[in-house]
Amino acid sequence: MVNQLIEPYGGTLVNLIDPEKREALKHEALSLPSLDLDWQQQCELEMLMTGAYSPLTGFMTRAQCARVESAQQLDDGSFWPSPITLTSRDRALADRRPGERLALRDGEGYMLAILTLSDVWKDGERWHLAGEVEGAALPPHPDFVSLRATPAELRALFVRRGWRRIIAWQARQPMHRAQYEFCLKSAIENEANLLLHPQVGGDITEAPAYFGLVRSFLAIRDRFPAATTQLSLLPAPPPEASGRALLLRAIVARNFGCSLLIAGGEHQPDGGDCRRGEDLTQNRVDPSVAERAEKIGVRLIAYPRMVYVEDRAEHLPEAEAPQGARLLTLSGEEFQRRMRAGLKIPEWYSFPEVLAELHRQTPPRERQGFTVFFTGLSGAGKSTLARALAARLMEMGGRCVTLLDGDIVRRHLSSELGFSKAHRDVNVRRIGFVASEITKNRGIAICAPIAPYRQTRRDVRAMIEAVGGFVEIHVATPIETCESRDRKGLYAKARAGLIPEFTGVSDPYEVPETPELAIDTTGLAIDEAVQQILLKLEHEGYLR
Ligand SMILES: Nc1ncnc2c1ncn2[C@@H]1O[C@H](COP(=O)(O)OS(=O)(=O)O)[C@@H](OP(=O)(O)O)[C@H]1O
Numbered sequence: 157m158v159n160q161l162i163e164p165y166g167g168t169l170v171n172l173i174d175p176e177k178r179e180a181l182k183h184e185a186l187s188l189p190s191l192d193l194d195w196q197q198q199c200e201l202e203m204l205m206t207g208a209y210s211p212l213t214g215f216m217t218r219a220q221c222a223r224v225e226s227a228q229q230l231d232d233g234s235f236w237p238s239p240i241t242l243t244s245r246d247r248a249l250a251d252r253r254p255g256e257r258l259a260l261r262d263g264e265g266y267m268l269a270i271l272t273l274s275d276v277w278k279d280g281e282r283w284h285l286a287g288e289v290e291g292a293a294l295p296p297h298p299d300f301v302s303l304r305a306t307p308a309e310l311r312a313l314f315v316r317r318g319w320r321r322i323i324a325w326q327a328r329q330p331m332h333r334a335q336y337e338f339c340l341k342s343a344i345e346n347e348a349n350l351l352l353h354p355q356v357g358g359d360i361t362e363a364p365a366y367f368g369l370v371r372s373f374l375a376i377r378d379r380f381p382a383a384t385t386q387l388s389l390l391p392a393p394p395p396e397a398s399g400r401a402l403l404l405r406a407i408v409a410r411n412f413g414c415s416l417l418i419a420g421g422e423h424q425p426d427g428g429d430c431r432r433g434e435d436l437t438q439n440r441v442d443p444s445v446a447e448r449a450e451k452i453g454v455r456l457i458a459y460p461r462m463v464y465v466e467d468r469a470e471h472l473p474e475a476e477a478p479q480g481a482r483l484l485t486l487s488g489e490e491f492q493r494r495m496r497a498g499l500k501i502p503e504w505y506s507f508p509e510v511l512a513e514l515h516r517q518t519p520p521r522e523r524q525g526f527t528v529f530f531t532g533l534s535g536a537g538k539s540t541l542a543r544a545l546a547a548r549l550m551e552m553g554g555r556c557v558t559l560l561d562g563d564i565v566r567r568h569l570s571s572e573l574g575f576s577k578a579h580r581d582v583n584v585r586r587i588g589f590v591a592s593e594i595t596k597n598r599g600i601a602i603c604a605p606i607a608p609y610r611q612t613r614r615d616v617r618a619m620i621e622a623v624g625g626f627v628e629i630h631v632a633t634p635i636e637t638c639e640s641r642d643r644k645g646l647y648a649k650a651r652a653g654l655i656p657e658f659t660g661v662s663d664p665y666e667v668p669e670t671p672e673l674a675i676d677t678t679g680l681a682i683d684e685a686v687q688q689i690l691l692k693l694e695h696e697g698y699l700r
């Protein structure tokens with residue numbers, strides 16, 4: 157019944173239904189070589205195992221990839237838009253031969269499936285592994301359990317409810333009013349039901365953004381008629397933006413029981429001022445892609461450029477907006493800027509419950525975590541300033557401040573390290589890692605290593621900026637001042653040749669090119685220096 161509805165696409169779980177077979181696979185896997193999959197590979201495997209990629213049931217061989225590239229066809233002649241492959245840099249794979257079986261596991265070693273190799277080839281640094289997969293268990297998803305459904309489960313649900321025509325909205329971005337109104341209108345015009353299908357996936361250690369995305373959909377769900385709308389999660393790897401990727405999404409939509417797919421609409425138009433008659437082609441679907449999708453059994457609905465028509469208090473496709481009407485738009489970039497700065501988002505743009513969710517996920521800067529990263533020569537004043545800054549921030553209260561002073565780090569985190577370039581890099585990266593964890597959890601980390609190498613500082617900045625703010629302060633006290641202070645007598649020893657790799661004397665210090673702030677502490681009172689830093693933090697929006 158279910159399968160009849162969706163032929164030729166719409167597979168069933170690969171062996172997952174048969175517990176005996178599953179136990180046999182698990183047992184067999186104990187004696188097989190293993191490959192641990194990253195989260196994107198796990199998504200791909202899950203799509204194969206659940207039938208979301210039906211009629212495909214395995215990773216493609218080189219010949220199959222070539223056929224897909226040239227003719228967009230699988231072996232049986234059915235349409236397929238782009239290669240689905242499994243690759244790895246694992247050198248041990250060089251010894252694998254077609255016919256052998258390989259256990260596919262998640263990062264923790266949990267057995268997911270067995271791959272029967274039909275082809276192994278090398279392309280650059282990566283090994284490609286092809287073959288049919290036999291699923292033992294889906295990748296575990298402890299989160300949002302009640303929102304997860306396989307294609308077969310969703311199709312069965314739709315059949316039970318008598319839903320025949322369903323529109324898919326596969327989302328990687330939260331939904332605001334324009335998208336909401338367009339989805340509702342499309343459902344009404346097509347007399348269709350709606351499947352809200354946010355795409356989820358990511359490495360849990362990196363706190364992926366999909367948690368906020370799903371919560372924003374949970375928040376907006378109640379605005380849709382419950383009897384005609386379904387929310388479910390799609391564990392798909394991130395798609396590229398191309399016609400072929402769109403067709404793959406159409407196949408996935410079909411397998412989940414949908415016959416309509418809204419294409420585009422993830423982002424609001426760029427540019428604040430909206431001119432009528434602008435080129436709308438970016439929002440049109442290529443006719444050949446649309447035609448191909450029809451053959452899969454999916455009609456594509458192009459999401460148009462939407463504008464808010466103030467007089468009518470509704471969002472409309474720009475081409476349908478009445479002549480002379482006042483049109484409002486807010487670019488995606490401006491929306492993000494306002495969210496970061498905690499500024500007002502106009503009511504016409506979104507819903508309060510969605511914004512509240514997004515604010516929880518990305519609070520304004522003064523509630524985000526950040527790292528103040530001091531760098532400079534020994535004796536420049538890094539520790540002194542770091543301590544004074546920490547004290548002032550603690551005095552203000554309301555924030556968790558962690559001081560990662562060089563001495564503390566060298567004692568607790570890096571006690572085995574010396575001062576070679578390699579060791580300094582490890583030391584600074586460790587500091588960066590700890591600071592990024594603190595920053596991610598919305599604390600303030602203050603670091604004060606010499607950190608003499610530009611590239612290492614750049615890497616640390618990138619790691620931290622991915623999760624919060626980063627303020628680099630070059631304590632630019634000249635070496636003469638540092639040497640005259642020589643609190644620990646190290647410069648004297650270094651000059652005497654007793655310390656072989658001493659920064660500034662016999663070891664390099666690469667001056668920061670664009671630090672947020674540079675402070676020369678020569679003749680400067682500590683309070684004055686700290687004041688400069690606090691003003692900078694306030695100016696950047698980190699402090700109120
Ligand atoms: N060879 C050499 N070069 C530089 N510094 C030396 C060296 N040997 C020991 N020390 C003492 O170690 C402190 C620097 O450690 P850091 O962890 O900040 O250095 S680094 O960032 O890993 O380069 C540094 O402390 P500060 O004066 O607080 O900077 C020195 O006291």
Ligand SMILES: Nc1ncnc2c1ncn2[C@@H]1O[C@H](COP(=O)(O)OP(=O)(O)O)[C@@H](O)[C@H]1O
Binds near residue numbers: 532538541604643680
């Ligand atoms: N404006 C200033 N800021 C920081 N340190 C100063 C300042 N003026 C004088 N000093 C002195 O300079 C020395 C800097 O040492 P320290 O903070 O340990 O430097 P670093 O951590 O960079 O090696 C301290 O003795 C400190 O009292």
